[in-house]
Amino acid sequence: MNAINDFDDALSTIACHAGSLQSAEFENSDPIFVTSSFSFENAAQAAARFSGNEPGNVYSRFTNPTVRTFEQRLAALEGGECAVGTASGMSAIMTLCLGVLAAGDHVVCSYSVFGSTINLFKNILANFSIEFTFVDLIDLEAWKGAVRPNTKLFFLETPSNPLTEVADIGALSALAHESDSLLVVDNCFCTPILQRPLSHGADIVIHSATKYLDGQGRCVGGAIVAPEAMVEEKLIPVMRSGGASMSPFNAWVFLKGLETLSIRIQQHCRAAGTVAAWLEEQDQIKRVYYPGLANHPQHDLASRQQNGYGGVVAFEVDGDRDRAWRVIDSLRLFSITGNLGDTRSIVTHPATTTHSRVSAEDRARSGIGDDLIRLSIGLEEPEDLLADLAQALSS
Ligand SMILES: Cc1ncc(COP(=O)(O)O)c(C=O)c1O
Known part of the structure; x- marks a missing residue:
């Protein structure tokens, strides 16, 4: 048994501070913005905010300051550009698929993923003409052999749930990129404290915040860590219209969870x-x-x-x-x-x-x-x- 205790202290600092907001009350703990909508100074400002011509909050299904603090803190911990908070880990996976895939696309996925992920892919998204091939997590040849001209995404968990198999993220990222596919890693078991998939070549990280990010079994939530352009162009539109948003209260619980x-x-x-x-x-x-x-x-x-x-x-x-x-x-x-x-x-x-x-x-x-x-x-x-x-x- 090797004991590895090479924890990155800088991550603890990021976990306590990244994305923090302070209101005019100078509170020392992040505030919770429990509001469904935001008001405007006048009708012209409302129109400008709705059209996107002026930055700022409109409605908590689109953006909320507490959710944004959680997103910025998690993105910083994962070493990513941006994050999107979602209502659950499963809605993070669904939002990602709706954002980056279209009918006719193909996904290669490990057999060793969470049961609901297999169900979402095999029994729900497959009904929308998205194709899935399942392979052995640690068999690189199987991943390679599964690639088709329409492959867009590789999806895996490492370590896997529940058998703790470990995939070589660097090798799979090279393989995914050969076919212009995105490598998505569900980092639920490790969290960024133990593993930062983006630093090994993954393109997107998924989280069930319900697990270690909360850490005390209180709230259901999830997140997608992805490049800024993908978040802006592909994921925010799905969040705005699909509505799998994280609640501000849950975001606050998660961002306090990140601190410890x-x-x-x-x-x-x-x-x-x-x-x-x-x-x-x-x-x-x-x-x-x-x-x-x-x-x-x-x-x-x-x-x-x-x-x-x-x-x-x-x-x-x-x-x-x-x-x-x-x-x-x-x-x-x-x-x-x-x-x-x-x-x-x-x-x-x-x-x-x-x-x-x-x-x-x-x-x-x-x-x-x-x-x-x-x-x-x-x-x-x-x-x-x-x-x-x-x-x-x-x-
Ligand atoms: C590895 C993994 N990914 C995703 C999920 C789904 O997360 P949630 O329950 O927050 O929807 C789970 C839930 O157990 C999980 O273990």
Whole structure:
């Protein structure tokens, strides 16, 4: 087990300050602009703002100062030009697809993505004549072989949910760019504290802010980090008319979450590393999935590409679904829920929850069996988590 603690201190400073606004009241914490619309000095100004001839806020579906602070802070953390806050992680993916794809375009996507992403692509966007090919995340030849003349986008998560497979972002970016395609990375598991996909050649970063960016399991939200021209020309028009906007209150929760992101992620990593190493030694467990383990197939790549290995650990129990459910039901400190990235540790049975709508065939292909359990390690004392796991495994 390698411990990597090479966290970038400058990111902590950006996380506390980027995009901050101060009103005439000189408050020290960012204000929340809870307003659906903005008023104008006169009718001419209203007309100028609506037409875009004069910059400024019009309506919170289009822009809101608190959402803008969150967007600027996240873009700065990811090293990107711009960000767009959205109502959820899924609406970030949908808004991006509606903005940059058209009927007849083709997308190559990893099998190892969140279940709802597969559903959105296969069962919803495919109805609008967008074509999808799914490939093995770590098989570069498969990505290459899937490219068609109409390919516009490569989509992946790394590390993947829930099996923590790690993709080579640099190699996939070179491949995507050979066919003039955009490389999109869902950076939910790492956050910019552990991995900045744009610095490895990705074009766009997706976030489910619901996870570590909030970090306390309070709000649903998402974001797209993208070049300014793409945001202006392709994404804002979809936001304005499609309306998958982030609420100002949620944006405030997320931007306050960003202020503590670095320190939280460091602790999630330390505790998850301890839990993964312990799980590996247990007889009742067949296999542990965590990129920090030396026997993880992409451990070296993860060590080069990431500043740490994250807070999610998955493992297979020695037994069937009933055995997995028994272990889950016996845990006391872990909440049984589909979320991750919370201060509270979470246990999930992916096959019957987060990935239950994925066909059994696709689940089998991506290695999500009935014996698989996913843990999101929270901020509790790691020894307490180990004691809880020990009693649950011996149940
Ligand atoms: C990797 C990943 N991407 C996207 C999403 C979707 O995010 P949201 O639930 O905020 O819509 C999730 C949700 O679990 C996720 O795990």
